[in-house]
Amino acid sequence: MVKVGIVGGTGYTGVELMRLLARHDGVSLHAITSRKEAGMPVAEMYPSLRGHVDLAFSTPQDAQLQQCDVVFFATPNGIAMSEATALLDAGVRVIDLAADFRIRDVAEWEKWYGMSHASPALVAEAVYGLPEVNREAIRQARLIANPGCYPTAVQLGFLPLIEAGVVNAESLIADCKSGVSGAGRKAEVHALLCEAGDNFKAYGVAGHRHLPEIRQGLASAGGAPIGLTFVPHLTPMIRGIHATLYARLNRDVDVQALFEQRYAQERFVDVMPAGSLPETRSVRGGNTCRIAVHRPQGGDTVVVLSVIDNLVKGAAGQAIQNMNLMFGLPEGQGLDIVPLLP
Ligand SMILES: NC(=O)C1=CN([C@@H]2O[C@H](COP(=O)(O)OP(=O)(O)OC[C@H]3O[C@@H](n4cnc5c(N)ncnc54)[C@H](OP(=O)(O)O)[C@@H]3O)[C@@H](O)[C@H]2O)C=CC1
Numbered sequence: 001m002v003k004v005g006i007v008g009g010t011g012y013t014g015v016e017l018m019r020l021l022a023r024h025d026g027v028s029l030h031a032i033t034s035r036k037e038a039g040m041p042v043a044e045m046y047p048s049l050r051g052h053v054d055l056a057f058s059t060p061q062d063a064q065l066q067q068c069d070v071v072f073f074a075t076p077n078g079i080a081m082s083e084a085t086a087l088l089d090a091g092v093r094v095i096d097l098a099a100d101f102r103i104r105d106v107a108e109w110e111k112w113y114g115m116s117h118a119s120p121a122l123v124a125e126a127v128y129g130l131p132e133v134n135r136e137a138i139r140q141a142r143l144i145a146n147p148g149c150y151p152t153a154v155q156l157g158f159l160p161l162i163e164a165g166v167v168n169a170e171s172l173i174a175d176c177k178s179g180v181s182g183a184g185r186k187a188e189v190h191a192l193l194c195e196a197g198d199n200f201k202a203y204g205v206a207g208h209r210h211l212p213e214i215r216q217g218l219a220s221a222g223g224a225p226i227g228l229t230f231v232p233h234l235t236p237m238i239r240g241i242h243a244t245l246y247a248r249l250n251r252d253v254d255v256q257a258l259f260e261q262r263y264a265q266e267r268f269v270d271v272m273p274a275g276s277l278p279e280t281r282s283v284r285g286g287n288t289c290r291i292a293v294h295r296p297q298g299g300d301t302v303v304v305l306s307v308i309d310n311l312v313k314g315a316a317g318q319a320i321q322n323m324n325l326m327f328g329l330p331e332g333q334g335l336d337i338v339p340l341l342p
Pocket residue numbers: 007008009010011012013014033034035036037060073074075076077079097098099147148149181182183184185186310311314315
């Protein structure tokens with residue numbers, strides 16, 4: 001049994017980790033932390049976990065995380081970078097759901113995240129946890145930088161085109177929409193029902209912190225710099241990301257066959273039949289990225305539609321997929337979920 005600790009168990013990715021791990025028969029939950037709710041039974045805060053998780057929250061100091069085999073950080077940016085070293089030194093593997101280890105250029109990370117990096121040496125060691133790209137490195141990793149939610153949907157959507165070199169990589173467009181749970185559980189005015197409900201708006205148009213992460217991943221896949229316009233939007237739904245991606249083909253290619261071949265062996269990427277329109281509700285609660293690829297009017301613009309559940313393939317599910325790889329477990333263990341529809 002893999003002994004698991006979770007730092008940040010009261011947040012949305014924390015409770016999603018617990019929901020998924022409760023059905024994973026290769027792990028035992030050792031500790032779930034909360035600074036504010038220490039002592040409270042987890043199932044009192046989240047009755048959905050009654051009968052599944054019988055632990056109480058403990059403070060990060062009392063959680064004895066060094067006894068774990070793996071610790072997930074489901075915390076805001078800037079926490080894991082200060083706490084990972086002690087755990088790694090104690091032989092614990094670490095999966096950070098935040099962005100502390102995602103950007104290889106530390107100065108670039110500091111610019112976008114507005115803080116100094118506490119452990120730049122670990123950035124070089126961390127493996128970017130997108131299994132469809134880095135599977136073998138993930139198996140060997142001590143420290144995983146779990147990808148962001150938008151970066152997961154956007155990179156999986158563009159990857160077949162970039163890897164094959166069939167599009168102009170300098171003029172990509174990613175027009176993305178997210179549900180409000182992407183902003184986490186912390187109280188913020190823009191996430192209130194009366195602000196986000198019955199409303200639709202763009203944000204981060206001038207520059208969003210996921211831009212350097214997406215550019216880094218696609219540049220590595222294509223071996224050349226990426227030019228990307230990335231515009232996120234907030235939609236009045238709870239879960240889900242819908243990415244509409246545009247690229248200009250530089251040669252005539254069967255894009256449907258390209259995508260089907262690229263993801264033929266990937267159980268968590270579903271390439272739909274030509275002409276399909278993936279919906280966020282078709283992945284709700286599941287670890288699948290569902291993709292459809294179009295060439296409107298047979299022209300040279302390719303439109304990729306990519307949907308994920310931001311809390312599952314965009315966060316907790318992908319983190320568990322990475323844990324499975326790190327510990328030699330079947331990659332899909334605990335993730336064999338039929339999405340919840342309607
Ligand atoms: N929501 C999403 O869809 C996605 C989120 N992520 C990333 O995952 C991380 C967690 O996100 P999410 O669950 O939404 O966030 P939430 O705001 O919902 O939860 C954050 C959690 O972190 C804990 N926490 C806050 N500060 C500290 C601290 N200094 N030390 C220890 N624990 C702390 C909080 O608990 P308490 O205050 O009780 O200690 C809480 O449990 C973030 O970095 C986010 O960017 C990544 C992909 C998708």
